[in-house]
Amino acid sequence: MIRVLAVARNTVREVVRERIVLVLAIFGAALVAASQVLSPLAMGEGKKVVTDFGLAGSSLLATLLAVFLGSSLLHKELDRRTIYAVMAKPIRRAEFLVGKFLGLWTTTGFLLAGMTLTVLAVLTVVHGETPWILFGSLLLTVMELGIVTAFVIFFSSFTTPGLTAFFTVSVIVTGNFAEQILYFGGHGDSPVLAGMTNALYWIVPHFATFNARGMVTHGIAVPPERIAFAVTYSLLYMGALLTVAGAIFERKDFR
């Protein structure tokens, strides 16, 4: 475990020392603050605008960071050959991948938490209300981010940064419209298409499970059983992805 944590800590340092994280953090905070500007247009629903806009914006920024910074993390190690000295140490390749995953997930998770706290601060100071239920939504989004990060690591283990980003964005889009894809596939004439959409429905992660932003915007707390299901589902999904990624990476030749 000490080795996994060492790789994770190094990944956090690597990501945090990239200026883009600071820029994104400032941009996120500015975005949340800017949502306050829109609240007079919402005819007394300013609190909802800030919550909805702030949570959606912070989720989007954290996801973009995970996809676009994460896609090149592993490739950079191979390209600059920093991985050689690391993999000659007594560490398993799967441990290295898990360390990279944990480092990236921690960083994006903290960025997300920071932006959610900014939303909470704006609501407290401007609207005189502290909706603690935001943390339920935050937890679900962090778990969703975990799956996205696991996909980034999975695709990085065998393909290029560009394709990693492309495949991960495709999974995010497909995963957000899983129900609709199944519905349209089932209503066509082709049994082949129906079978394919059915298979796709079961393979892609159901990101809708993690989206509780609408609920908390309307002041409804996320039920504990939904949180328990989402956490279990995401942990299993991440575990499966990282196991396959580890097996692929284990067979890789470092040239």
Added chain:
Amino acid sequence: MREVAPLPLLHVDGLTKVYRDPMTLKPFTAVDGLSFSLDRGEIFGLLGPNGAGKTTTIKLILGLGRPTRGSIRLDGRDPRDPAARRRLGYLPENPCFYDHLTAVEYLELTAALFGIDAQAGRRAGLALLERLGLAAHVRKPLRKFSKGMIQRLGLAQALLNAPTFLVLDEPMSGLDPIGRAEVKQILREERSRGTTILMSSHVLAETEPICDRVGIMSGGKLLEVGTISGLLATGVREWEISVESLPERPAAELRAAGHRVEPLGTRWLIRIAEGPALQRALKVLTQSEVFVNSVEPRRETLEEHFVRALSRGKAARS
């Protein structure tokens, strides 16, 4: 009771690595049927020109790649087993480390990867930075390090776990003469501690004084393995007679006998190819009252042997 010979630290048997071009799938044999063993406590030099297959061999020994054929046993284990790499130190060729870290942060990371606790790792790291002349740069980001400083840091991270087996890929690369002398001194100290060292190089002058045995590689094949004295022709290749001045008559006589007569600064050098001819040449010089400064035998150098082995290897392939 019968004494059992200790297992070699490294045993490579029929090692072959074939890569395929990802586009054309055309095969390329980088390492071709390599077999050799390393005994504990020796310094072994893997010599060869660029592209000979030295770095690929090293990567396979470290478990960074899978052999296409053949086997490698590192202390009796497959090198892909992390346990086999616990007491191994590795310096890559033209090393590149995380440039977002400082020297001490990098060594802390290295210590953690070896499972050394943070305090002990930091202490060992600082001591090594001091030993390698980097004490003043402990907190400097690695992106500001020169090539020589990176090479020294590479050696520090390779020594951090007090290895029993050191693998150094071109360890003298990027170092100034003082740095090279320091590295040689460190390698001698490590050998006296009982560490086995495998180093690759294409600079023969650097390896000859410190290696116990060498292997000469070319075109992915191991052409020769042995001690330097064993590999080099033991006999005298030629004799060199050095004289202060050489009148025209004995010079012409020596040239007529087939010897090479060359001016060397203020002196003259006469090269005699065979022992019996030496006596006759000395007689000519004494009869002409030429003062002989010295008579020295010249043996084959590792460089000459290396060139000869490579051209033999090339001829065998064609």
